[in-house]
Amino acid sequence: MSGSPENTLLPIQFEPIVRAALEEDLGRAGDITSQATIGAHDTARAVMATRQDGVVAGLPLATCAFRTIDPDLSVDPECADGDRLLAGAVLARIEGNARSVLAAERVALNFLMHLSGIASLTAAYTRKIAHTGARICCTRKTIPGLRVLEKYAVRCGGGSNHRYGLDDAVLIKDNHIAVSGGVARAIEAARTHCGHMVRIEIEVDTLAQFEEALTAAPDAVLLDNMSPEMLSEAVRRNAGQVVLEASGNxxxxxxxxxxxxxxxxxxxxxxxMAAPPLDIGLDISARQP
Known part of the structure; x- marks a missing residue:
């Protein structure tokens, strides 16, 4: 797996998040440890490397963290987001003012470890189903404020994105059905309300509900918590009419x-929600001015 043009993230999408993280970490007084122990003009070379096999995601954010602290820092990535790396592989080399490197280190690593963890777990799922035509996709269960980044990491791992929020697609769930009065009625109401560009998906958990959904012709049906046997039967009955999505534990x-x-x-x-962070470290070799 390697980085591709599809795995892009615009600066406007992540720069405010990185800046907020740096402000949180530096607080009111900055890095007082580095200020106390390191000369203002001391310089250092640093190497970021992964300590585990995995898929990298978040390099643009790490670079942004270092350069936001100090535009004069040299940050040279040696891989791209979406690359599969073995333990010990170098992600990037950083050189410049030592205080600046240390001020950005934790924020850069936090983003890299978290997003690379998501990409790595997504890749593990995609490898499990590579022999089929199915695709893995994420949900709206993301850390508040980080959704755009976490969904980007899913793409880096070879997965697909579900809707980004409540406003970009209709997903009629069990509670909507309960209030609206039924599967077909909910679909028809959604079709009447939404424009022709909005896709409509409905969640069902029985084959009877699935049959009712097919009569109203949604764009997709989410088959929730069904056994493989029930899923196979739904696929047979569907016969290619609508897109089918499986979900649930x-x-x-x-x-x-x-x-x-x-x-x-x-x-x-x-x-x-359950991806462990990928173990990534930053090691510094110091040199005097």
Whole structure:
């Protein structure tokens, strides 16, 4: 796996987030430890390297952190987001004022470790279903304020994005159905309300609900918490009419069986909510001015 033009993130999407993280870390007085122990003009060379195998994501944010602290810092990435790396691989080399390097270090690593963890877990899911036509996608279960970054990390890991928020697609869930008065009625109401560019998906958890949904012709149906046997039956009955998505407590031990039923997408919150950080470190060698 390697970085691609599709795995892009615009500066306007992440610069405010990085700046807020730096402001949180530096507080009112800045890095008082470095100010006390390191000369104002001391310089250093630093290397960021991964200590685990994984997929990298977040290099633009790390670079932004260093250069926001000090535009004169030299930051030279040796890989790209989306690259699969072995333990010990160098992500980037940083050189310049030692105080500046240390002031940005933690924020840069926090973003890299968190996002690379998501990308790495997503990649593990995609490898499990590579022999099928299904795709892994994320959900809206993300850390508040970091959704655009976490969904970007999913793409770096080879996954797909579900809707970004409540405003870009209709997903009719069980509570909507309960209030609106039924599956078909909810679909028709959504179609009447929304413009022709808005896609409509509905969540069902029984085959009877699925049959009712098909009569109203949504764009997609989310099959929630169904067994592989039920999913296979839904795929058979669907016969290619609508896009099918499986969801509900799917993990690395069950995702292959779900994909083999023939569904188009598998959504899981685990790739964002349960991804462990990838272990990445920064080591410095100091040199005097």
């Amino acid at each position: 799917i993990d690395l031990t069950t995702v292959a069986a779900v994909a083999e039923t023939g569904v188009d997408y598998i959504s899981t919150s685990k790739i964002t």
